[in-house]
Amino acid sequence: MVDTSNLGTSPDEVQFRFRDDEPVDHAAVTVDSCCDQTNAAAVRIEPGDDARVLLPFLDRLALVEVNFPSFGDGRGYSSARILREAGYTGELRAVGQVLIDQLSHMRRCGFDSFAPDKRLDEDDAARAFATWENVYQRAADQRRTIAEKRHEA
Amino acid sequence: MYRYDTYDQAMVDARVAEFRDQARRRIEGKLTEDQFKPLRLMNGLYLQLHAYMLRVAIPYGTLDSRQLEMLSHIAEKYDRGYGHFTTRQNIQYNWIKLEDAADILADLSTVEMHAIQTSGNCIRNISSDHFAGAAADEVVDPRPYAELMRQWSSFHPEFTYLPRKFKIAVIASEKDRAAMRLHDIGVRIVKRGDEIGAEFYAGGGMGRTPMIAPLIRDFVPLDHFITYAEACLRVYNRYGRRDNKYKARIKILVHELGAAEYTRQVEEEFAHLLSVGVEPPREELARITEYFAPPAFVDGPKTLDRSDPDFALWVDRNTHRHKHDAYVSAVISLKPAGGIPGDATAEQMRVVAKLAREYSFDELRVMHTQNLLLPHVRIADLHAVWTALDEAGLGAPNMDTIEDIIACPGLDYCSLANARSIPLAQRISERFAATGRTEVVGELKLKISGCINACGHHHAGHIGILGVDKKGKENFQLSLGGSEAEDVSLAKITGPGFDEDGVVAAVEKVTDVYLATRTDGERFLDTYRRIGMEPFKEALYG
Numbered sequence: 072m073v074d075t076s077n078l079g080t081s082p083d084e085v086q087f088r089f090r091d092d093e094p095v096d097h098a099a100v101t102v103d104s105c106c107d108q109t110n111a112a113a114v115r116i117e118p119g120d121d122a123r124v125l126l127p128f129l130d131r132l133a134l135v136e137v138n139f140p141s142f143g144d145g146r147g148y149s150s151a152r153i154l155r156e157a158g159y160t161g162e163l164r165a166v167g168q169v170l171i172d173q174l175s176h177m178r179r180c181g182f183d184s185f186a187p188d189k190r191l192d193e194d195d196a197a198r199a200f201a202t203w204e205n206v207y208q209r210a211a212d213q214r215r216t217i218a219e220k221r222h223e224a
Numbered sequence: 225m226y227r228y229d230t231y232d233q234a235m236v237d238a239r240v241a242e243f244r245d246q247a248r249r250r251i252e253g254k255l256t257e258d259q260f261k262p263l264r265l266m267n268g269l270y271l272q273l274h275a276y277m278l279r280v281a282i283p284y285g286t287l288d289s290r291q292l293e294m295l296s297h298i299a300e301k302y303d304r305g306y307g308h309f310t311t312r313q314n315i316q317y318n319w320i321k322l323e324d325a326a327d328i329l330a331d332l333s334t335v336e337m338h339a340i341q342t343s344g345n346c347i348r349n350i351s352s353d354h355f356a357g358a359a360a361d362e363v364v365d366p367r368p369y370a371e372l373m374r375q376w377s378s379f380h381p382e383f384t385y386l387p388r389k390f391k392i393a394v395i396a397s398e399k400d401r402a403a404m405r406l407h408d409i410g411v412r413i414v415k416r417g418d419e420i421g422a423e424f425y426a427g428g429g430m431g432r433t434p435m436i437a438p439l440i441r442d443f444v445p446l447d448h449f450i451t452y453a454e455a456c457l458r459v460y461n462r463y464g465r466r467d468n469k470y471k472a473r474i475k476i477l478v479h480e481l482g483a484a485e486y487t488r489q490v491e492e493e494f495a496h497l498l499s500v501g502v503e504p505p506r507e508e509l510a511r512i513t514e515y516f517a518p519p520a521f522v523d524g525p526k527t528l529d530r531s532d533p534d535f536a537l538w539v540d541r542n543t544h545r546h547k548h549d550a551y552v553s554a555v556i557s558l559k560p561a562g563g564i565p566g567d568a569t570a571e572q573m574r575v576v577a578k579l580a581r582e583y584s585f586d587e588l589r590v591m592h593t594q595n596l597l598l599p600h601v602r603i604a605d606l607h608a609v610w611t612a613l614d615e616a617g618l619g620a621p622n623m624d625t626i627e628d629i630i631a632c633p634g635l636d637y638c639s640l641a642n643a644r645s646i647p648l649a650q651r652i653s654e655r656f657a658a659t660g661r662t663e664v665v666g667e668l669k670l671k672i673s674g675c676i677n678a679c680g681h682h683h684a685g686h687i688g689i690l691g692v693d694k695k696g697k698e699n700f701q702l703s704l705g706g707s708e709a710e711d712v713s714l715a716k717i718t719g720p721g722f723d724e725d726g727v728v729a730a731v732e733k734v735t736d737v738y739l740a741t742r743t744d745g746e747r748f749l750d751t752y753r754r755i756g757m758e759p760f761k762e763a764l765y766g
Contacts, residue, residue: 145385
């Protein structure tokens, strides 16, 4: 049995946060535990977890962490969008191997806080978040797309 | 053809700036090579055996003279005076310096070109029928749909770290000239009554486990086109295997789940995404389509003077029926006998660019067979075009013959290869040209890969050759009966492999069997399908 008592990141580990509310300050549980217990407000999704099993519990969740043990494993991007598409409005935190060049895409998929396991250069990160003035696709950030801008009256 | 507006240009410019910044951070040590690798790959930059290789995107294989002149300029300024056209309608430069890469991307952006997503585990350049917009048999021009997909797939936030690379082809006729069903997703635009929609095929591919993509939906309405593609990709991103890179392509997922179960999951995701709303506004497709309005064709002569036999042969071999009867599409062979398949010099590119400007409404195509194409040539101008091509060493009359070989770069360039492909292609084309057998044999598609990754499409060759390493020596396996066309099939191995001399002789032997057995009008492939493998085996090993 894996010890999961210290699962999750603390507010101190969050380097970038795009929310005004107070961050949740207690440990997260696994997806399995979240489904079994009725009071968990923070959960951590691993790449192989199905984010959709959390959908019945979204009302009580205030923090969902999506772990990127390896930056090349892109399943977490789908997990994030699925939660946002289902109406989840709580904090969505990218944790693990979160790098400069993933920030803008993660933001588009609905992540609004970032706890990289290695702190990022602030200037590089600011540039990365601002990389795309316009976007081609609809995504979880609700930005108007280039195609929509082209055809607005 | 499509032209960038300020938005498209700004996206490419932003990408060039981003890449410059990534290169800077790599040099400053803020990025490890492991972290930098996927970033440079997504900008088309590979590390090969001897140097960096840069692969430039040519969306759906369409370009104009100004763009080809830029490709020529890059070949001269940053490479060794030539470029190599690929089976996915792109061009690659084999001798690039890392420090020049950002400057090359900046040069490309001045002519609305880039190297975005020509590599990496993301959605690659969208390919299409090289005769699009010209072919007499198309339902519509497929390129507006490909362009819609280009925009959707560029910098897609969810699908940039897929399990593996992802290739999409879009066609719009019964004939398949883009190997559509050997793509991760193949799309065929079709008409149902007056309504236009799309057939979707998923899970095709070559590589070490070749698969033909099954049909997963026979009609996706146009206003759900992108939504359906997004559903296909999301299921793949979530459930494609990531434990083994050799089993990570979507074909393995579709195979392991079964096409029915994959389709069920896609349909479920599709229904969900329809409720979310990810489709671009309908007017966007209309806007894009306007760029692909047919040029102003004019009536003219429909016949030509065939008194020069060399010209007549080239016309018969290298031109294709056009939707306007005073025009044809003219294939520019990059397969001179004994040459390197797909290579063109900077000077040749300039010649072709000029011909496109003068004789083809300033339009050019790159074919998946590693040739170039002038899509709209007046029959009255054909002789002038052929004369200019012939002078530039581009007049080989060998489209779809045994000289029109597809070959990967092989061990001459590629760090993955087990064997050399290019010298073998050179020997075979030289041999058949010298003996005059090319014309006798007629249509015969020969494809050579230097390793199991199958970049040379050997699984889809009427004759396929795969180079392997056998105890430190190059060895070549022969296979027969593949096709990438609408009669798609996978080639079967004949038996034990051959050394280089042996495989050249073996190719001749199988054509002997064909010539001795064919009935009227039968192509090599037809004869093989009728008589089976045994007579060929008998000739090779008996």
